[in-house]
Amino acid sequence: MASAGAPGASVTELASKLYEHCLNNYPPDQLFYQQDLLGLGIVPKSDLALLLRCTQSLVDQKLFRLLQGKNDRLAWKIISREDAEKLQNLSPDESLVYNVIHSTGRNGIWVRAIGTRTGLHKSILDRCLKSLEGKNYIKSVHNVKFPSRKMYMLAGLAPSEDVTGGAWFTDGVLDENFINTVAGYIEYTVSRKSWFEVPSADASRIKRLKTSDGSVSVKQEAGQKAFIPFPAGYRGYPTVSMLTGAVNESGITPVRLGEESITQLLDMLCYDGKLVALNNGEMYKSVKNPEAVKQSQARKPAGEDKGIDDRLVTNGMTEAPCGSCPVFKLCAPGGAVSPENCEYFDPWLEKSLGF
């Protein structure tokens, strides 16, 4: 026990024992502090110096990663053997760079930030990055927020939403068609759940009542379904999680959309005036009934003419030629542009009156 070689051997032995134990009994993300490792009872007599030597050897073998935990305490994390193998093959510079990139996780890191953190020269850094990329350890990602920055992250990770801009971006560009498809689907789904469809027997009954009443213009045709609103306080309106589930099951999205993405889209639909959030976004209700939604959606691809139903009701300003007149600001009686020589009034009058 007193020989010079024995402690060294026991250190390696102990270290591998320690590593095995940690690997087998803890999740790979577990953060180990000194006390945790001592508490395992592998290092005899809780010998702190011995422990440190063990961990140091593990760190050297790239089986442990040294981290700084809370209150500047030392902490370690285990690295799987395959990764350790990878790392062992790296040059010191490369492993430095790799660790920096690793530390930023799914957010990725800007090349310049790697430079400042590692203190490496730009040419060395470039070489490291190139070789790492060549070994397929890291990949460059496109950040929506900073489209001009070159960012890297570990090859095995999926970029976070901050980087990609969320589910609505494809290659850093907002995917309009995708958004519209999902939005249309959601609107229709919400709509179906926020109106009560009157059974056909009842619908005719209502119609009859309305006519005898006379106070209501009878809009429903015989074949059309009648929809009536639910009473206030109705709890059956769809929630975000319901909608997320529905969208993911519908097969219209290639990727699984998270609730945040759907919430984002729902908010957008609220701003469009298509949906209404109830109870602070707990539930959503559609403004139009399913039939109307279907109609307005059917119209859109047919032609570029925007449905009149889709718009807000017009007002005086939008109807009058002045409302859309490009030289309205210049118009003055007796001026170069004046109500007398206005060229918009006559076509407008003709168009509205039909002669």
Next chain:
Amino acid sequence: MTSQYAGELCTLLIEDNFGELFARIFSILNRYDRLSFSRLKFYSRLSNAQLRHGLAAMIQQHLVYHYTSYDDGITYYEPNMQSAYYLIRSGKILEFIEHRLGKYAATVMSTIMFLGHAQVGYLETLPALKPSKSDVNSTSEECEGVQEAEENQGDEVHQETEEDEKTENRPNGLNSDYAPAEQPALLHPTLKALAGHGYILRVRDAQFQSYADNTLDAERTIKSRPDIKALKGKKLEEAVAEGTLELLKERLDGDLTRGLMFNGVPRGAKRRHTNGAHGAPNKKARIDYAAVDEDEGGDGEEENEWSDDEFGEDTIPMESGITVRINYEKLDVALRNRRFLELAERDSSPVTAEVYECLLRRIEYQTAKCRDNTEIPREGEEGEHYSVPVPLRAVVEDVDLLLDLAGSVGPMEVSQPINRRGKRPLEENANGAVHESNGAQSDGNRTYEVDQHLCLLAQPPYSLTSKRMASGLITWTVEFRHLARKLRHLELERVIEARYGDVALRVVRVLHDKGKLDEKRLQEISLLPFKDLRQVLASMQTGGFVDLQEVPRDALRQPSKTIFLWFYDPDRVCNSVLEDTYKAMSRCLQRLRFERNRLKEFLEKTERSDVKGNEERYLSEAELTLLEQWRAKEALLLGEVARLDEMVAVMRDY
């Protein structure tokens, strides 16, 4: 209301309605604001007689304020923009009155409008208001072509005005010694109904002076009171301010509804269900009345809308000494309610809208004006202001008994998802049961259903109603300020959508909701591609709808180190759109005049006394078509002006 375009518009309106003399005087006053007679004469270059006649008649029409200063004894004249502007709304008001109170009431109203203000005694003598002729003389085209007569009458009118002013000073009260026998049968009940609804008010002396003059005057009076004189400093200010308001209220108050209201409802108006119990024909009439909601009121039915048999006192005529005028403020309340109703109709079922109408009408009776302060407060600085609470019971009373309340609200629980049509046994049951009970509804059930409809209205996005509990009773109110704001935003959004498309609308709504945002955040929320977003923001900025704020991050204000925030300020946009609206209105009117000039000779021919009314006999085929086309054109342009006025009402008056 003192902008260039508003002034231009008012002058145009006066010229159209009253002719050139009025317009000349008004435009001078509009330009110089406050003038003494001699200065006015100097600027307008009119003769003494012309000017005096004109001014007198304009005072009668409430187009000009006059004020005789205590200091120098000189009378100053000032334009009354507000009432000049209301000329444009007269058609709308008459239509509303006709719908609400019948054709005859509209005739009475238009007569009062035409005269500016009128003594009840004078109205009695008018042949137009004799009941027999009431149908012949439907003055729907009010005030048109009146000018000459009015100008000639000037002198006479002025004397009458003075006379009126004298008579007013007598204390008001019910003159029971008045001989009711010789009264035209309909006039007095109609006037009472109008007064009860608050659509007309008593003319007071102070109404001839501008509000500022009245305030100064009242202040002076208060300050000269010995008890006020004793005060000092802040206390003095407070006392003066308070006293002034009180005095102003007292002096300007022309409220005629006192004694004519019964439980918060004008006497004549209490017709819905009090008599609904004892007669089917009556009920029938009610329904017909509702039927014309959207169209025109036109049948003979309305004549007895207001005259009700229960109130014996109703035969007591109005005191003939009272001088009455139109109460525009109150009418604005009524017209505003109509807008709210339209809002409700857009998204709710007709039944719900009708329930809402009942609530709104109840509230209208007790609401004197649209808001307390003269200016629309800035966005976000406006406190919530609830209307008078109306007990649920009262609304239930007003709702038509035949209205199917249950059929338009879905069940609370849907046992199965809706998409499986026809396979909902449970639901069918529940729904069927509701309908079954419809026939013989108990009172409590009905109350519950009305409450349900009102709850439905209280939901977002509009929150058209709100519920209150007052000492254990359910009451319903309407949050007017919030809704007026909503209407304003809707108008603006319509303009934006029409000009910049629905993408812009989304962007504006996001900005309005979130405040100031930079481009990136804006994109994240609105989910728009950068290119579209920038395009739309830039074009809206050019149009003055959104704006950009720069927040430099260092003292150098380099663009690269500056944060750019987009924002949307509805107040600012509203003001500029309001100005544009005034301008568009006057452009329409000017164009109309231009079109009229183009056809001048032909139109003069049709106006000839022998041709008028006998067009078919004297005009050729081509001329008849032309006349028809002209009429359509005129109607279109005037209609457009009226539509624009609706916007003005939303942005300025509600």
